[in-house]
Amino acid sequence: MKIECPLPLEYLILDVSTGFPTANNQMKSTFNDTCSIIKTPFCIENRTRTDELQDMDTLALYLQQFAEIDFKRANSLPYKTTDILAGLHLLRYLVANDIFQFSM
Numbered sequence: 001m002k003i004e005c006p007l008p009l010e011y012l013i014l015d016v017s018t019g020f021p022t023a024n025n026q027m028k029s030t031f032n033d034t035c036s037i038i039k040t041p042f043c044i045e046n047r048t049r050t051d052e053l054q055d056m057d058t059l060a061l062y063l064q065q066f067a068e069i070d071f072k073r074a075n076s077l078p079y080k081t082t083d084i085l086a087g088l089h090l091l092r093y094l095v096a097n098d099i100f101q102f103s104m
Contacts, residue, residue, distance in 0.1 A: 038083065039065055042090040054093045062090065 042062045043052040052058075066084055085091065095102055 042087045042093065044089050045092060054089070054097075056099065059090075059093070 040062065043054055043058055045054050047053075063084070085094075094100055
């Protein structure tokens with residue numbers, strides 16, 4: 001039996017980008033695109049390098065944009081109630097944090 005040559009190391013070297021967008025116009029949201037009331041969506045997880053932290057302060061800032069709306073007149077709301085919790089990153093934060101406990 002003849003032993004073949006090992007795989008050259010050059011085949012294993014890859015050039016992988018960091019995965020961060022280079023400009024703000026490259027960032028697109030996949031949720032709440034039709035909801036005009038959400039001015040700043042909840043930040044994306046694992047973005048500490050770009051100073052986007054998911055913590056209670058960020059959650060409070062996200063929910064604060066809905067505090068100006070008159071909740072007493074429900075028929076005049078420009079959004080559906082589920083639009084607040086429709087973001088994937090917000091839902092993931094609520095499930096994974098230690099403050100709000102959800103049983104599955």
